[in-house]
Amino acid sequence: MKLYTVNAGYFKLDGGAMFGVVPKSIWNKLNPADENNMCSWALRCLLIEDGNKLILVDNGMGDKQDAKFFGHYYLHxxxxxxxxxxxHGFSKDDVTDVFLTHLHFDHCGGSIVREGDKLVPAFKNAVYWSNPIHWQWATQPNEREKASFLKENILPIEASGQLQFFNVSGESSVVSSNLEAAGSSTHHSPLTTHDSRLTSHVSFLTVNGHTGAMMLPKITYKDKTIVYMADLLPSTAHIPLPYVMGYDMFPLTTLxxxxxxxxxxxxxxxxxxFxxxxxxxxxxLQMTEKGIRHKDVFKLSEV
Known part of the structure; x- marks a missing residue:
């Protein structure tokens, strides 16, 4: 088994939105903002080579949007x-599985590309993995979150026939209550669901504060456990408990x-x-007098 960091570029988001109730006088020391209050953030994906599977976790923003769109997010x-x-010696055609933590545009935009006037899967030989609860959340979005779920990133995946679902039916009732609070029903898609494990080394955790039924891959590697944090913890700066994004649908759930x-x-x-x-x-992580904080920081290649 091998793991690879896959960088899909950087983009910018408003610092206040990324740090929620934390004052700029504090967060600006952690990730300094530009003159427009925008901070730079990574689009860091994970590639897992496990037996005959090559699994890509998330895939960045892609490049099919127009100039106006990228003018808001400063892809750089x-x-x-x-x-x-x-x-790492691979191409998109080598990927066998695309694991989508959730369907916000900065996590799944690279899933679909334009070929002429058609929108088609970027990974032609891959199964795309989501779950029925989050799929419905994304395809029937609430008004607050609608701008993050772009139809052109999502619907062509299902149309391609390459979409499969993990079973998350055993999760907490928080999923259903959050869906209902946001004005969405809890009816599941008729697509086939699979057990909550991609390989013997790759399972996942499900969390619901940021968005409905977001999945965090949990990988057993060299007798260690690595968790891909997606938007539960976007960065080391978000480890302190009150540092919850303004983008989160249910901040107290995230907490x-x-x-x-x-x-x-x-x-x-x-x-x-991250x-x-x-x-x-x-x-x-380590416990300090201020609570949980990061201990050592390092590259994946150093694990």
Missing amino acids: GDDTLERSLAK NEKKVFFDEAMANNYILF EHDPVNECCN
């Missing part, structure tokens, strides 16, 4: 998904999920892999 840097895959996760991570010495941290790929 020299890295692209294709170049990063090529650095509780962080507490539960930290207990598990501390007890089992998990390694955290999708959006502009500097740090991975860290482990």
Whole structure:
């Protein structure tokens, strides 16, 4: 089994939105903003080579949107998904599985590309994995979150016939109550669902504060456990409990999920892999007089 960091570039988001109720006088020291109050964030994906499977976790923003769209998010840097895959000796056609933590545009935009006037899967030989609860959340979005779920990133996946679902029916009733609070029903898609494990080394956790039924891959690697944090913890700067994004649909749910996760991570010495941290790929945790904080920061290749 091998793991590879796949960088799909950087983008910018409003610093206040990324840090919620935390004052700028504090968060600006952690990720300094530009003159427009925008901070730079990574689009860091994970490639898992496990037996005959090549699994890509998330895939960045893609490049099919128009100039107006990218004018809002300032996609920058020299890295692209294709170049990063090529650095490790792979192409998009080699990917067997695309694991989508959730369907916000900065996590799944690279799933679909334009071929002439058609929208087609970027990974022609891959199964795309989501879950029925989140799929419905994304395809019947509430008004607050609608701008993050772009139809052109999502609907062509189902139309391609390459979409499959993990079974998350055993999750907490928080999923259903959050869906109902946001004005969505809990009817599941008729697509076939599968057990909650992609390989013997790759399972996932499900969390519901950021968006409905977001999945966090949990990988057993070299006798260690690595968790891909997606938007539960976008960066090391978000480890303190009150540091919850303004983008989160249910911030108090996120707060509780962080507490539960930290207990598990501390007890089992998990390694955290960050999708959006502009500097740090991975860290482990320690208890300090101020609460849980990061201990060592390091690259995935150093694990």
